[in-house]
Amino acid sequence: MTLFKGAFRHLGLVALTVMALPAATALAEELNIYNWGEYINPAVLQKFEEETKIKVNLSTYSSNEEMLAKIQGGATGYDIVFPSVHMQDIMAKLDLLEKTNINTYEGFKNIDPQFLRAKSDPNGEYCLPYAFGTVGILYNRKVLGKDIIGWKDLIETVKAKNLKFTLLDDMREVLGVGLMLNGHAVNSTDPGELQQAADTVIAMKPYVAAFTYDSRPMVQSGDIAAAHFFVGAMIDVFGNPKDLGYVIPEEGATMYQEDMCILKSAPNKDNALKFMQFYTKPEIAALNVSQQTNGTANVPARQLTPDNIKNSTEINPTDETMKRLQIFEDLGAGLRQFDRAWTKVKTAQ
Template identity: 30%
Template sequence: MKKFKIKLFTTILASGLSLSTQAADSLNIYAWAESIKPELISEFEKETGIDVVIDSYTSNEDLLAKLKSGTTNYDLVSPSQHFVDIMIKEGLLENINANSMPAFEAVDEKWKNQWWDKSSEYSIPFAYGSAGFTVNRDLYKGPANSWKEFFEPGEALKGKIAVFATPDEVIPAAQLYLGVPFCSEDSSEMKKVLDLLTKQKEYVAVYSSDNIGSRVGGGEVAIHSWWDGNSLKARKIDSAPIEYAQPKEGLVGWIDSLVVPKGASNVNNAKKFINWISEKDNATAQANYYGHSPAVAIDLSKSIYTQVNSPELFPTVPVVMARSCSPKAQKLVDRVWTSLLE
């Protein structure tokens, strides 16, 4: 798993400091890789005296597995909507009375009391966007307006396709293309998904959610699964010759929220950080760094992303939010993915 750290993770010192003493001035965050602006972490530390440590992950599945292992020391994590739902149902999150926090007042009304946290007690929405695919325009000159280019590429693209390493957004994308409902419990429909992915496999160079920018931007592959804001930043900041596709069948939607794992040692510090980063100036700086759409109010006059210069964030096609599945449907998803990678 790819990791970066703002500080080295410290252990209890030999001098005998207790865990409770350390907890008073610590905050351990587990977040999407490169998702939080480092300068904001430094500012938060200076203002509060709280030492922040960050580890990173690249998939919701990794995060869920880590929390279910019960061996983490994390105080704050940021799962996507369907995983918030799963984590609440499995008792993996603290009820932080999110709807009474100052941060909640900054949340866009459309994201409050949603199906993944109907009472808005566990989560504060953080950022949202879409998962689709990006094409390298030096290597691929064809259209980028259908999932067909990704799932049923031409012979010239054999070995030039790269796909996310986990099924979370790949299988929903295949379902959008085939017209199969998300979380289908119909084995015959999911067989169609497996057949599609199996046929695509001979064109796939790698299944990976790491180093996507260098892989597609550098021309190792011509088409790669990716997220809207990441593709945007690679195009604008790195001047990569890429384009984020707008498939007519739709994009897979996501919204990440800030939540506190059950049993966290530093719940109050986590809530302080959530409130702090949701303040308008901080939220604006964070949104400009992250490159995804903010779920809380920002200063639009200071936003560097607009509909004109950032089409990735303003899709012209439907965005369909991924959902948590029933045990029966999830079993079919797992079976499809396991069969694919055998």
Template identity: 55%
Template structure:
């Protein structure tokens, strides 16, 4: 009886949402990573449903969490990475959006349900995934294949490479290069990763995110960067390249989550349903050049994306990609290490 009642309630929720689609109005406030959604689909949603959409951006998971915890209100949807999704759900900052009860859920690759706290998709919608590798200028480095080569070039040309201003990503490279997991909780392993990055620091031009213009102009030869940089590679393939280093790399996945204090939850849920349309997911992925979690969208992608080894790497390369997990109190090991790297 309980199971049947649950199904009836779930069906009623879907029907109610569908019935409100034509009459949607009001506002929707998005809080997302910079340039991490195709603005055309945001405009399309706004026009189709008569909803005024605003978008604010952040640079790191930690920046977003700090702002939400500090009392920032008015946001409906956020895009945390999977480990931050887990943290926010544990902290009671999210509410169930039930995307798994919406039309379109059947197209979501269930392998993308990576959250430990939300294994069935009751809270958040898997959004996109990708590797974090190196964007490089081919006139300065004709071919780049490894982290070893990246750091050797930096040693010979101090200041001509950059790394991300992100404690998990950059220490993650140190952990990979010293043979440890990017989720290590072992103080000795984290210390070795810190020492490795510290050794490279004199040759690193900066820890920063905004590297695409610098690499394109040749001001730096290579930058530690997200696979989204492939969009620039496709636009300028003679000048730019992107590689997932052969030693391995980190990968990311973001989910779209409904905040517990969202002022426009109905419009937020409507937007999640809109994102699950295959044609919308394909157009979004084409703009972002990320891996697709919507299986029905894959056939709608241009061949240049479907066959790109950075966007859709081989099984052998995928096996070397590591995704971050929530470290709980052990994150302090990383925070202290990062503080020492940044200040020394």
């Protein structure tokens, strides 16, 4: 589904793919974390080690599918994983997740209930909401000559000025844009609606420089006017607010959310639960967000982040904006309809 998404949400770096840890290396006072690339502040892991004397081993993956394939392929050394909400539901169906009762822990009171989004875990008995964000438009206002408010505004502007922008090389995200521009839900599997979405994206292609994740440097340099990208690009906006902007399109946007889950096969379940409890502390969630520029479900943590993050409505959308956000669901067999539409988009001249 969403290849490399986690790796590029925050710092735009390519995720490392690390081999599974041999079960023999899993010692009593170790914790083996398997996370998206660059999706956790190393300072968080260091603090946990200092407080608990538990050694943390971090391995990374670049997509939900890569992580699931590794677990299903027999990797037994991992304790904690960070699936997106729809992948958590898939893993629950496959009986891969441990029931932790984290919702009974005192720190769970800090979690905003609206982020208990997994259909398989509506009360938070298994996993802890970890981080969330939006997928919008990073743009160079110097090149565009203006601020933009959404997709239609961007497209009209690049057409008038003969400019280029990029789209993510991601089937669900790109077709999601096409669906939203036509007033449809991003999880629609209706063939007619997907056909319409594909045609909408194909109409953009003369102004699309590439389908890519490597667009941030091109926006910064002005080589392209804008890029379909994750809110983690706010790190660039903070660095050059005069020239760069990020907008959650007025037509709507997708949001992502990852949750922290303990695997049923985890060799260090007690240590994994200690880490999950540790992460409910507002100061720890805030430390992570300060480096990631993602949103957090930990409500008091938001007030502990630096002012530029705390006051950013791009990172912390208003309630009104939240109503315009949609999150991907597991489509099951319906995903084949997306495959057909995506093939049409990519092969159209």
